[in-house]
Amino acid sequence: MNDDIPAKTLPRLDESLLSHLPPFSRLDRRQIRAILDQATSRRYAAGVAIFDEGAPAERFYMLLDGYVRVVRITSAGEQVTSLHIPAGQLLGIARALGRDTYPATAVTATESIALSWSMQLWSSFTAQYDGFATESYKTIGDRLGEMNTRIVELATQQVEQRVANALLRLINQTGRKVSKGIEIDFPITRQDLSELTATTLHTVSRLLSAWEKRGLVISKRKRIIVSDPHALVLLSEGQH
Amino acid sequence: MNDDIPAKTLPRLDESLLSHLPPFSRLDRRQIRAILDQATSRRYAAGVAIFDEGAPAERFYMLLDGYVRVVRITSAGEQVTSLHIPAGQLLGIARALGRDTYPATAVTATESIALSWSMQLWSSFTAQYDGFATESYKTIGDRLGEMNTRIVELATQQVEQRVANALLRLINQTGRKVSKGIEIDFPITRQDLSELTATTLHTVSRLLSAWEKRGLVISKRKRIIVSDPHALVLLSEGQH
DNA sequence: GACAAACTTTGTTTCAGCGCAAACTCGGAA
DNA sequence: TTCCGAGTTTGCGCTGAAACAAAGTTTGTC
Secondary structure: OOOOOOOOOOOOOOOHHHHOOHHHOOOOHHHHHHHHHOOEEEEEOOOOEEEOOOOEOOEEEEEEEOEEEEEEEOOOOOEEEEEEEEOOOEEOOHHHHOOOEOOOEEEEOOOEEEEEEEOOHHHHHHHHOOOHHHHHHHHHHHHHHHHHHHHHHHHHOOHHHHHHHHHHHHHHHHEEEEOOEEEEOOOOOHHHHHHHHOOOHHHHHHHHHHHHHOOOEEEEOOEEEEOOHHHHHHHHOOOO | OOOOOOOOOOOOOOOHHHHOOHHHOOOOHHHHHHHHHOOEEEEEOOOOEEEOOOOEOOEEEEEEEOEEEEEEEOOOOOEEEEEEEEOOOEEOOHHHHOOOEOOOEEEEOOOEEEEEEEOOHHHHHHHHOOOHHHHHHHHHHHHHHHHHHHHHHHHHOOHHHHHHHHHHHHHHHHEEEEOOEEEEOOOOOHHHHHHHHOOOHHHHHHHHHHHHHOOOEEEEOOEEEEOOHHHHHHHHOOOO
């Protein structure tokens, strides 16, 4: 499960890694240097767990590169993805909400690089570094909003609309422009998409096939390009 | 929509109102006095909105008595209840997450009483009062966990299980012991319950009727008593 | 270049729960 | 006391999407 490349691979981390990221953007070079010097850097292969639901929340992370899926596993063994986290965001910040275990599992969707700090540093970070707490809570606020949206979607929308919405959200958050449209920037299977939309991989496959015939998307294995986002928006609103 | 009883009805608020509530429990009498003197107290009739989704977050609230439903309304006009808030909790604390509008509408389920403060006081409260911020964030953490649970439920469970779970959660949070079992402490219609479980009032009605025949619940209009919680737990796990 | 594993597609069957419709009941207002 | 509206119950038909099943395709590995 774990990775073969040891921690602290990168000899010395550059300040520019963090200086433009919201939680750190108000800090000066010296402060960022201090933060980096306390950080552990680590590479994760695709598909490995950075931390597990229920485990003691010992470290918090800043995802520098890659994508992470936040998943929960039901007692019946089904997986439900509750969030996607792109590079540049904090994760595992349970402590900010007074928890001492991680509330969900974080799995890399691609090969990823993350910095991490001991959770004991959390309170000194929030105390010392201006804007760090505020920005962290903003991130949590955004995630809360996103979860709220997912609840409403699950509660009121048809499968087709949910899948269309999920696709739109993914290209918004992590889309990359390519010649034929906008591509989701990391490998994503029908299974992943079904876990994100609370349906089965079969149904997702059928939908994507239908959409491909109508020219809305182009999909190869693990890759999806949205060529007509506007049409997807219509679908997400329930039009056919 | 609004209420006829003016603010500041209660001549002078007693410190004991707040002293045992988590966000204030670590404070001394003098501090609580100061907080109370800045508060506005107001009574709300059942079924009125304390604040509306999207409105500027001008005040934050402490619910002293009653119950509040946090709802969102979809573009199609359907309501989805995302949380129930019992007395003793803060609400409308959008600001803690860096938002300047309320992310959802708060509607009273019963006649309720709440204190409120101008949102401008938020930062001074968190700065001055020990434990206030921590406890507030803990509340948010709990709500996040609850929402997460709802997502997983919506994603993986059958209607019957979801309704059973909702009922169990309600009696846990707001149950009152009566001779024949545990009663939900505020009026709740089939419609409310259907909005909480993402189904129709018809289905909820059928389920409750069936359960009543089997002796698991007793229900009159707007009132539900759970007489066999354990059987409901089994149902919520998928047994029949 | 063959094999296995992972991922995807497509067909068929089944049924939970929704939509629609109608009737019933309770509790308060007048 | 009657009336009315809000809340509830129940029946029935329909359908979206899950379950089941099986075959096809891509990719990496030895």
